[in-house]
Amino acid sequence: MNQFRVLARNFSSSSALQNTVKNVTVIGGGLMGSGIAQVAAQAGQNVTLVDVSSDVLVKAQKSIGGNLSRVAKKVYKDKPQEGEKFVSESLARIKTATDPVQAAASADLVVEAIVENIGVKHQLFQKLDEAAPAHTILASNTSSLSINDIASVVKRKDKFGGLHFFNPVPVMRLLEVVRGAETSDATYKTMMEWGKAVGKTCITCKDTPGFVVNRLLVPYIAEAVRLFERGDASARDIDIAMKLGAGYPMGPLELADYVGLDTTKFILDGWHKKYPQETLFKPIPLVDKLVSEGKFGVKSGEGFYKYEKK
Numbered sequence: 001m002n003q004f005r006v007l008a009r010n011f012s013s014s015s016a017l018q019n020t021v022k023n024v025t026v027i028g029g030g031l032m033g034s035g036i037a038q039v040a041a042q043a044g045q046n047v048t049l050v051d052v053s054s055d056v057l058v059k060a061q062k063s064i065g066g067n068l069s070r071v072a073k074k075v076y077k078d079k080p081q082e083g084e085k086f087v088s089e090s091l092a093r094i095k096t097a098t099d100p101v102q103a104a105a106s107a108d109l110v111v112e113a114i115v116e117n118i119g120v121k122h123q124l125f126q127k128l129d130e131a132a133p134a135h136t137i138l139a140s141n142t143s144s145l146s147i148n149d150i151a152s153v154v155k156r157k158d159k160f161g162g163l164h165f166f167n168p169v170p171v172m173r174l175l176e177v178v179r180g181a182e183t184s185d186a187t188y189k190t191m192m193e194w195g196k197a198v199g200k201t202c203i204t205c206k207d208t209p210g211f212v213v214n215r216l217l218v219p220y221i222a223e224a225v226r227l228f229e230r231g232d233a234s235a236r237d238i239d240i241a242m243k244l245g246a247g248y249p250m251g252p253l254e255l256a257d258y259v260g261l262d263t264t265k266f267i268l269d270g271w272h273k274k275y276p277q278e279t280l281f282k283p284i285p286l287v288d289k290l291v292s293e294g295k296f297g298v299k300s301g302e303g304f305y306k307y308e309k310k
């Protein structure tokens with residue numbers, strides 16, 4: 001039902017962007033980039049999905065195909081032929097590439113979803129800034145880094161901002177649109193319109209650590225881990241408590257495993273380094289231990305819980 005509404009909205013609103021964003025380049029074909037590519041293609045945009053790894057791109061196309069079929073089964077329940085057409089047309093709008101420079105040359109908007117590492121992001125954005133046409137907007141899907149820090153290496157600071165999606169992208173309805181110190185009104189407006197066109201409800205946030213959702217969610221997860229670490233309640237009971245007592249779809253420890261304990265650690269460590277006085281951001285020995293053992297959560301097969309490896 002959710003997806004039906006989202007899809008219907010996609011078709012009706014994509015015309016709003018006809019003159020601004022037609023070609024989107026998504027850099028990083030992992031968990032987030034593949035989802036962002038899917039929602040843009042569903043909305044009728046031409047997408048180039050870029051990754052350094054061709055294997056990742058093959059995997060991304062396969063998972064996008066599977067997720068589009070889930071949508072088609074629901075939206076075109078009684079019209080399977082139209083459903084097949086929807087899947088094949090959406091997939092056909094997604095080209096793949098391994099060279100970000102070439103892919104940026106024809107983009108109206110570039111959304112970066114590569115590793116959460118400021119040095120690697122800087123290297124990429126420097127190249128994109130040189131390669132992309134003057135009108136192209138550059139955006140980062142960073143979870144925890146500062147948009148101003150990322151933008152420091154580009155000349156077009158007025159055409160730079162944050163577009164923070166949530167996992168799983170095709171399902172989660174929110175998009176945080178982040179204005180950097182120099183993001184222009186025109187860029188901000190285009191980012192908001194684009195978010196709406198790809199079926200998301202947009203909220204605006206300044207460039208503060210974690211924006212809105214992660215600033216609240218990460219300390220909440222951290223407190224849940226500390227509760228478990230102290231032995232105050234079992235992992236199961238903490239998760240049941242927050243699902244049944246607070247109405248969350250997942251408990252905090254399930255969510256930590258879903259987001260990735262490596263990612264959670266990375267976010268906390270980065271913020272702790274920047275804001276050492278903030279007790280909520282202090283490192284958590286149990287998270288450090290699990291990560292050092294390679295227990296990253298769902299993606300590695302074990303975190304607070306065990307999972308079947310995909």
Ligand SMILES: C[C@H](O)CC(=O)SCCNC(=O)CCNC(=O)[C@H](O)C(C)(C)COP(=O)(O)OP(=O)(O)OC[C@H]1O[C@@H](n2cnc3c(N)ncnc32)[C@H](O)[C@@H]1OP(=O)(O)O
Nearest residue numbers: 001002003067070143165166167168170171214249250259
């Ligand atoms: C750290 C970052 O910076 C920020 C973040 O991303 S923080 C993380 C934010 N995400 C969350 O908080 C997720 C919380 N969890 C949830 O909302 C739900 O548990 C969930 C949507 C992941 C799964 O929902 P659940 O009902 O348990 O499972 P399931 O029945 O399989 O899926 C529900 C719907 O989502 C769809 N779905 C689930 N996973 C999907 C995926 N990866 N891709 C596409 N569709 C998916 C299913 O097809 C189903 O669709 P339907 O309702 O139309 O039939």
Ligand SMILES: NC(=O)c1ccc[n+]([C@@H]2O[C@H](COP(=O)([O-])OP(=O)(O)OC[C@H]3O[C@@H](n4cnc5c(N)ncnc54)[C@H](O)[C@@H]3O)[C@@H](O)[C@H]2O)c1
Nearest residue numbers: 028029030031032033051052056113114115116142143167
């Ligand atoms: N995982 C989440 O729940 C989540 C949610 C919101 C935002 N984010 C943010 O999105 C970004 C990506 O996260 P993810 O979970 O999709 O990671 P991921 O590891 O699944 O995917 C990252 C991809 O980027 C590719 N890559 C690395 N360097 C590259 C480069 N220079 N050029 C092109 N491709 C490159 C990797 O090969 C990998 O496939 C991060 O900034 C993360 O903080 C993650």
